[in-house]
Ligand SMILES: Nc1ncnc2c1ncn2[C@@H]1O[C@H](COP(=O)(O)OP(=O)(O)OP(=O)(O)O)[C@@H](O)[C@H]1O
């Protein structure tokens with residue numbers, strides 16, 4: 001479904017991705033792991049076709065979506081036509097708007113029945129349903145993350161990219177978030193998740209890729225990567 005070949009991407013003159021290749025099949029959960037600055041967020045932003053200066057310019061290689069290059073596709077069409085949506089690093093919800101307003105705004109790209117989608121999101125995150133009229137900046141960190149994912153679901157995406165969805169969450173909420181993602185995946189959503197908690201991500205994912213300073217240095221099934229001595233030593237605290 002998604003096929004990235006020899007992708008190079010740069011911020012100005014600084015190359016952040018040095019020719020990475022990976023693929024994501026429909027219905028999979030794929031995780032990208034790697035240390036700070038490895039290029040994980042850069043990869044997701046390139047996939048979404050977001051523009052500089054926050055996002056990189058692709059200088060070489062290709063991104064194919066169902067076999068067709070999307071290098072010239074605008075970000076709003078990535079969301080609206082390809083139905084691929086990003087939950088960005090740091091959530092980026094509108095703090096001065098209510099939960100309901102954040103969710104409703106996100107249905108711009110959704111030609112369908114947004115009332116039904118709202119009910120779907122409330123079913124997944126009952127905690128949001130109780131807080132529809134609350135200003136979003138007064139939500140707890142965990143609730144804000146639920147809102148960020150809920151907002152993405154309002155765009156009726158079939159592929160969801162998530163950048164560090166468990167950032168700042170207590171362990172219990174981390175597991176809850178991953179259980180929710182697994183459930184959404186079982187309902188048919190394809191998921192690409194960037195995660196600092198490599199063990200958690202590899203446990204959930206069908207396959208994973210390890211990024212290191214702009215290159216993919218390992219790939220395999222979640223189970224294989226969890227067993228690899230090199231991955232254990234470098235990313236799983238040696239255990
Ligand atoms: N807007 C930007 N302008 C210039 N350089 C950037 C920009 N964003 C990221 N970079 C650089 O690109 C490289 C990859 O950064 P990226 O944010 O993709 O890493 P990451 O793997 O997501 O790291 P982290 O785990 O810390 O979020 C880094 O060297 C970073 O300094």
Ligand SMILES: [Mg+2]
Nearest residue numbers: 040041042089
């Ligand atoms: Mg990042």
